[in-house]
Amino acid sequence: MVKTSRVILFCTTLLLHALLSFRAVAGERDSVTVGVERPVNSAFTFDLGSASILDTYLTPVKYTGLNVRAGYERMQAMKFSPERWVSQMDMGMEYQNVKNIPRNHVMHSLMAEYQWGMMHRWHIDCVQGLQLMAGGGARFRGGVIYNSGNSNNPVSAKIHLSANVQGMVVYNMRVGRLPVTFRYEATLPVIGVFFSPEYGQSFYEIYLGDRSGIVHCGWWGNRFDMRNLLTVDLHFGRTSLRLGYRGQIETSFVNNLNYRFFTHSAVVGISGEWLSLRPGGKSAERARIVSALY
Amino acid sequence: MNKIISCVAIGLLAFLGSCHDYEEYANDPYGNFDALWTIIDEHYCFFEYKNVDWEQVGQKYRAQVLPEMTGEELFDVCAQMLKELKDGHTNLISPWDVSRYWIWEQYPVNYDERIIDEYYLNYNYRQSSGIKYQILSNNIGYMYYGDFGTVIGEGNLDVILSYLASCDGLVIDVRDNGGGFLTNVERLVARFVTERVLAGYISHKTGPGHDEFSEPYAYYFDPADDTRIKFLKPVVILTNRASFSATNNFVSIMKSLPNVRVVGDTTGGGSGMPFTSELPNGWNVRFSACSILDPYGNETEFGTEPSEGYDIDMDEADMRVGRDTILETAFAAIDEMIATGVCRQAES
Numbered sequence: 300m301v302k303t304s305r306v307i308l309f310c311t312t313l314l315l316h317a318l319l320s321f322r323a324v325a326g327e328r329d330s331v332t333v334g335v336e337r338p339v340n341s342a343f344t345f346d347l348g349s350a351s352i353l354d355t356y357l358t359p360v361k362y363t364g365l366n367v368r369a370g371y372e373r374m375q376a377m378k379f380s381p382e383r384w385v386s387q388m389d390m391g392m393e394y395q396n397v398k399n400i401p402r403n404h405v406m407h408s409l410m411a412e413y414q415w416g417m418m419h420r421w422h423i424d425c426v427q428g429l430q431l432m433a434g435g436g437a438r439f440r441g442g443v444i445y446n447s448g449n450s451n452n453p454v455s456a457k458i459h460l461s462a463n464v465q466g467m468v469v470y471n472m473r474v475g476r477l478p479v480t481f482r483y484e485a486t487l488p489v490i491g492v493f494f495s496p497e498y499g500q501s502f503y504e505i506y507l508g509d510r511s512g513i514v515h516c517g518w519w520g521n522r523f524d525m526r527n528l529l530t531v532d533l534h535f536g537r538t539s540l541r542l543g544y545r546g547q548i549e550t551s552f553v554n555n556l557n558y559r560f561f562t563h564s565a566v567v568g569i570s571g572e573w574l575s576l577r578p579g580g581k582s583a584e585r586a587r588i589v590s591a592l593y
Numbered sequence: 594m595n596k597i598i599s600c601v602a603i604g605l606l607a608f609l610g611s612c613h614d615y616e617e618y619a620n621d622p623y624g625n626f627d628a629l630w631t632i633i634d635e636h637y638c639f640f641e642y643k644n645v646d647w648e649q650v651g652q653k654y655r656a657q658v659l660p661e662m663t664g665e666e667l668f669d670v671c672a673q674m675l676k677e678l679k680d681g682h683t684n685l686i687s688p689w690d691v692s693r694y695w696i697w698e699q700y701p702v703n704y705d706e707r708i709i710d711e712y713y714l715n716y717n718y719r720q721s722s723g724i725k726y727q728i729l730s731n732n733i734g735y736m737y738y739g740d741f742g743t744v745i746g747e748g749n750l751d752v753i754l755s756y757l758a759s760c761d762g763l764v765i766d767v768r769d770n771g772g773g774f775l776t777n778v779e780r781l782v783a784r785f786v787t788e789r790v791l792a793g794y795i796s797h798k799t800g801p802g803h804d805e806f807s808e809p810y811a812y813y814f815d816p817a818d819d820t821r822i823k824f825l826k827p828v829v830i831l832t833n834r835a836s837f838s839a840t841n842n843f844v845s846i847m848k849s850l851p852n853v854r855v856v857g858d859t860t861g862g863g864s865g866m867p868f869t870s871e872l873p874n875g876w877n878v879r880f881s882a883c884s885i886l887d888p889y890g891n892e893t894e895f896g897t898e899p900s901e902g903y904d905i906d907m908d909e910a911d912m913r914v915g916r917d918t919i920l921e922t923a924f925a926a927i928d929e930m931i932a933t934g935v936c937r938q939a940e941s
Contacts, residue, residue, distance in 0.1 A: 355615065358871050359632065400620060401875035403688075448877055449869040497807065499636055499798030499882045501866055503775060507795065509810040552613035555800045 334586035335381050338572035340374040340593070346545050348564025350395040352408060355557045356455045356496065357446045362406050364397035366562040368545070372570075374591035377417060381589040385432060387465075389414045395444075395562070408560075410442030410457065414486070416465050428471035435464050438488060451501045455558075459549075461491025461517060461524070471593055480532040480539075480593055488524045491517040498555045515553050522551040532570055534593070541568040620873040622667050626658045629671055629685070629878055632870045633678075635801035638884045639865060642892055643679065647803075650677045664874070665689070675878075680894075681837055682867040686877040696895075697834035697861050703907045703919060704768035704833050709737065712915035719756070722749035726757065733924060734760035734824075738781075741773030741839040745780050747821065754784060754822040762827040762927035764920065765847075772838025772863060782846050783817040785824060785853070790814055792846050794886040795866075809886055814846070827930035828853045829923040832899065837861035845887035845897045852935055854926045856903040857919045859896040900926075 346368035353361040370391035377384040395408035416436020423429040441458040465486040472479055496505065497512050505513065515521065530543030543566040551558045572590060616631070618624040630651045640647055654674040658667065668685065672692030675683050685692040710716055713735065718727040723743030726736045734757035738745075757763060782792070794809035817823060830847050832840075832855055841860040847853045865881020872878065887893050898904065903926060908918040 353615065359615065359628070360871055360873060361617070399871065399875060400873060403875040404871065404877075446869075448871070450867045450879055451882070452868045497797055498800055498805075499638070499868065500807070501797065501868070501883055503866070504795050504797060504810065504883065507810070507812040509795065509807075509812075512799075512807075557613050557615045 335376075336574055336586045336588045337376040337378065337381050338574045338588060338590055340372075340570065340572050340591045342370075342372045342541055342568050342570035344368075344370045344372070344541060344566050344568030346370070346393070346562075346564035346566050348545075348562060350397055350408070351559070351561045352395060352397050352406060352444065353557060353559040354444055354455045357406065357444065357449060357452060358399070358404075360399050361559075362397035362399050362404075364395065366393065366395050366564055368393035368562075368564065370568075376589045376591045382422075383420055384417055385420050385434075385591045386417045387415070387436070387591075393562075404446070404448050406444055406446045408442065408444040410440060412438065412440040414438040414463070416463065416486075418465065418467060426470075430467075430469040430471075432467040432469070433465070435462065437461070438463050438486070438491075451503065454502065456494060456496075456502075459488075459491060459493040459517065459522075459524075461488035461493075463488045469592060478534040478593075480534070482528070482530045482532070482543075482592070484526075484528040484530075486526040486528075488517070488522075489519075491522075493517045493522065493551065495551070495553050495556060495558075512554065517551070521553045522549075524549045528566070530566060532593075537571055539570045541570045542566065618873050622658050622660060622662050623655075625667060625872045625874050625876070626655060626671060628872045630655070630674070632872075632878055633675070633683075633880055634803075636798060636868065636870065636882055637678065637683075637880050638796075638798055638806070638882055639678070639680065639894055640803045642884075642894065645678060650674060668692070668876075678880075680865065680881055681861060681863045682865050682879060682881045684879045686879065695861075697837070700834040700858065701906050702833065702835075703858050704835070705907070705912060705917070706769075708912060708915055708917050709735075709766070709920070713917065713920065719753075721753055722746050724749070724753055726753050728757060728760055731924060732759075732761050733927060734763040735766065736763065737766040739767075739770050741770060741775075741777045741843070743773065743777075745777050747780065747817070750780070750784060751822045754824050757824065758822065760826070761931060762829065763824055764829050764831060764923045764927075766831040766920070767836050767840045767843065768831050768833040768857065768919075769835045770837075770840040771835060772840050775839050775842060775866075778839055778843045778846065779814050780817075781843065782814050784821065785828060785847065785850060786814065786816045787823070787825065788816060790846070790850070791888045793842070793888050794890055795883060796886070797883040806884075809890065825852065827927045827935060829926050830855045831919050831923055832857040832860050832897075833919075834858055834861045834896070838863035841893055841897055842885060845893050848897060848900060849888040852930065854900040854903055854923075854930065855897070856899055856905065856923045856926055858904070858906060859898045860893075862894050862896040864893040 348366045350366035351363045368391050373388045375386055377386050390413045393410050397406050418432035418434030421431045438461050444455045463486050467484040470481045525548045527546040530541050532539040532541050545564045545566050547562045549560040618628040634647055654670055657670045668687050671685050676694050714727050718725050722745045724736050724738050729735050792812050792814045794811050796806050796809045799805045799807050841863050844860050848855045864885045866883040867879045868882035869877055869879045905922050911918045
């Protein structure tokens with residue numbers, strides 16, 4: 300027990316020392332700055348992989364198949380404290396084409412999502428190029444899953460609005476002469492609201508006006524979602540090639556309806572940083588550039 | 594430290610709550626049979642109303658399942674089990690067959706399209722939005738709507754009803770109409786009412802238990818916009834046992850209107866709104882999932898009866914001379930409504 304306490308004390312001291320030293324460094328950087336430019340880091344990505352969907356409103360059978368996604372991500376250091384705070388906007392449209400085990404029925408799923416968040420950033424001085432980020436944000440995700448073989452339950456509508464915690468580890472380094480950025484990001488909705496029909500309720504009944512019990516407070520007791528993103532940006536001049544992996548987990552159990560949605564995809568895309576040049580503006584030549592990611 | 598551990602533990606427990614287990618059945622005769630039995634057990638809405646002991650039914654038919662039986666043999670066992678529900682909305686759908694329980698096969702047909710076309714319409718009729726219509730020689734309008742699955746256009750309805758506007762009464766023939774979209778029911782009923790009417794009640798299952806239902810929800814239909822053509826004179830609906838599902842719903846609502854009479858045989862029922870599910874081998878199963886009650890709160894799963902005094906079958910002797918007994922009775926019903934001033938009372 301005493302040994303454990305010592306280890307915890309040591310780790311805490313180390314962490315506090317590290318945090319204080321980052322603050323000092325950041326403060327120094329701000330104090331010598333004449334002007335700060337905050338380039339926008341944009342990335343257009345395309346995902347291709349597998350999907351697995353179980354939605355017992357539609358069928359008790361798990362469907363598996365294809366997942367594709369087109370996405371856009373925008374990151375920028377925040378104006379009020381560019382060294383320490385980063386904003387992120389992420390949006391995407393995805394489509395799943397999944398089949399049952401005998402492969403004689405198809406379900407189509409079309410989802411859209413929009414996420415905005417802000418994260419505090421720590422530069423880890425003891426490891427050159429390493430940054431840690433942690434923060435939170437809001438996320439909307441919605442769409443439909445359509446089962447063409449069903450009669451009065453052909454569609455399962457999905458609407459989820461959530462508050463998330465998110466974290467990121469970024470590591471900039473060189474592989475030979477090539478600058479490379481590794482990133483791991485995890486997003487975890489904590490609480491929110493989402494839509495689910497009742498166990499045997501038809502959308503016709505909802506259309507007629509019976510809307511009780513269809514909006515739910517989402518928390519880890521009835522819903523658990525997570526998104527993991529692992530990317531590597533290979534910097535070829537001003538534009539970078541982004542390669543990676545995206546994994547999504549969505550699960551809910553409400554109104555006795557079970558929903559499980561998983562995707563595993565390879566990510567490919569292009570990314571780059573763009574500065575906003577204002578005609579006649581004070582885009583000082585001596586301005587320091589604070590990147591959100593690189 | 595203990596607080597942190599407690600919070601993490603609560604979070605993990607909550608996470609486990611959101612990951613709820615579900616049963617995966619094997620794709621073999623027993624797995625498919627059990628999957629079918631469970632789907633019906635957890636979702637079918639008329640066990641109590643029909644007094645079906647599903648547990649006992651399952652035991653009876655599971656004893657007939659064999660590990661080496663063919664798909665066709667398994668299908669026959671499953672189909673026989675589903676017939677115990679006596680439900681026209683319950684079907685097992687395989688690549689080679691659809692199991693069915695069609696109640697109208699046990700009753701007189703009570704409809705001969707040829708008699709109507711030849712002796713009443715003289716093969717001279719109009720057709721729009723799946724509705725066959727004409728003004729008969731006695732100045733009674735006639736509409737035949739054979740499929741609620743055919744979408745009725747509002748503009749088409751305007752054309753039809755303005756064409757029939759000068760008639761003394763209207764016959765809407767829905768014999769052999771096996772149902773379709775409930776939205777068509779609303780669209781059609783809206784042309785025969787001048788104020789919001791109670792259309793019925795709908796109730797759905799809230800869980801897998803046989804008695805887990807929501808409170809019946811009252812739903813209403815509004816009249817069509819003022820710009821639309823309505824028909825507020827006497828109306829008679831013609832029915833037979835093959836008037837099923839959405840048609841039964843239409844009849845049950847129209848029957849509650851003061852200027853409407855229902856003539857013919859009891860409808861085939863089918864008041865349970867069907868959902869679809871599937872078995873591990875890819876067969877679909879359709880079943881009644883939500884119960885829709887008539888405006889008086891009655892179940893109409895086994896049919897809606899004609900208006901009092903108008904329960905009538907086709908007469909063989911009439912048919913031989915080209916007379917439709919049910920249609921002739923409808924003419925008499927319209928005459929009676931005109932004579933008693935039913936519509937004037939309804940409008941006032």
